Amino acid sequence: MGSLDAVARIIEKSNKILMTTHVNPDGDAVGSLLGLGLALVNSGKDVMMVTAAPIPAVYQYLPGSELLQLPSMLSTREFEAGVVLDCTDLSRIGGDLPELLNGAGSVVNIDHHISNTHFGDVNAVDPKAAATGEIVLDLLLLMGIPVTPDIATNLYTALITDTGSFRHQNTTARCHRTAAVLLEYGADHVLVHNCLYEQRTLSSLMLLKAGLETLSLSKDGRIAWMAISYEDILSSGCNMEDCEGIIDYPKSLRGVEVGILFKEVKPGEIKVSFRSKQYLDVNRLAASFGGGGHERAAGCTVKGNLADAVAMIVRTTEEHLRLAMNNGGVS
Template sequence: MSDFTPVIELLSKKNDFLITAHVNPDGDAVGSLLGLGLLLRSIGKEVVLALAQPVPSTYLFLPGSNQVCLPQDLPREAYEVGVVLDCSELERAGEALQKTLKNCRFLVNIDHHLSNKQFGDLNLVDSEAAATGEIICELAEKMGVKISPEVATNLYTALVTDTGSFQFANTTPRCHYTAARLLEYGAKRQQIREFLYEQRSLRSLRLLEKALGTLCLNSSGRIAWMKVRKEFFLETGAGLEDCEGFIEYPKSLAGVELGVLFKEIEHGEVKVGFRSKNLLDVSKLAALFGGGGHERAAGCVLKGELDKVEKLVIAAAEEFLARFEGRNQ
């Protein structure tokens, strides 16, 4: 069980905070950021919220989303306390924010990734939590701070997105209990459902159409993958945020254990996502390429041409799966 006491004492005593989360923010990153930010402001703290990129349009409905600034818009270069959320390592916050975070007098690391490198002065890391938002909810309760409907909506979004609507393997009794409490605190479940799952843009569906055309299955039928090429983004007007959920399509194929999604991003880099159904610990697969994550969901970023990265990663994935299945025959 994680020790909340040192973090609670610091948050209670200090008044000047910079809070951030990882690059290419997902629902857990944004929901946790806004949830903790609004929570601390409710008890009179001065809080600046920042992300390396703008809040994805999918999450602009969340309370406080219009209060998140970019690194170049930060009012100051140093803060008393820097809080980094949902990052396994400080580098995940992005180069520009790293500099500011290193100027903070105290650095707090709050995360749920098994691969977390304990980079903070204080580390509240619970790899058994379904989402960082779950940790923030428990932190608020232990601090005795009232969770408003706005905070609850943010944290419920964090929980819903990181569990795949309570379908992924990280969905636990504890997670459902946290979700129930957040609903009692006033989380707007219907609004969350509508904005997350019933507001897809046409460009996102056009992008999915192109990505599905790249769907591949290896010879054993155990690994499936898709590619999102850079030109797909240009042709559809879509962005990285429009790829949300794409990886579930290769994973959903009958007989497949491992689903992989390749996304060609800027500067000659490819973002690779891994999802397993029941057996593989994909955090170990991602670690082979300098990445990390969770047992059933992980990822990495590789430099190189998309097709070369694809061959490299699929070859490693096939070897990884073969070793696993060989040991368990």
């Protein structure tokens, strides 16, 4: 709690505050930024919430998203404090925001990633939090700032995107207690679920259909994959956001340990996503192709022909899986 006290003191004594988060922001990034940002606006602070690029369309339902600015829109470049949310290091902020922060009086770093570089003057980094939104709620309660329904909806979004709606391994009792408090403060969980999970496009379902046509299983049934060609993507009219979630299908099969999705994003360039259920370290697997990620979710990019890439990567996955099995399920 010590570092949260220090964060609170800096925020309390600052008026002009720059707030931001990482590039390609997810729900925890945008939800934490807007949740804390709206709270500080309500407290009378002169807050500027900035992202290096416009946020993904899926998060535009978030209350306060109309207040977000691009760096070019800023009316000033001088701040008493900078607050960075959900960001492991300054290089992930994008644009000229790192320089702007360097010029700010104090930089506050609020994050839950274990790899955080503690780049701030004050660092509230709690790797035990499943989402940065959890830390923001603690901060608001500590500072005695009222949690309005709009703030609660933002922090609830932060929480569910980083826990996969309470399904991922990182979900703790604390996550559920945070959710309980946010619902009591008026988080609109029906709106959030509707906006996050019930806004599929027709083209994304057509792409899913094309992907299902390629669904394949290894002989032992432990690896499943789908391969989406550049033509499939073009003819469905999909953008990359539409592809999200397709990776869950191969992994969802009974008996499958590793799901793989191949997407030919340009002719000759194939993005590969890996997901594992219980024991294969796909971070290590992806790293062998120059990629990376986490133990259960990782990815890489390879060049070449789609069919060749599939054959090569499935073969390597089989080898990793065999080793993992021989090591008693620990790869």
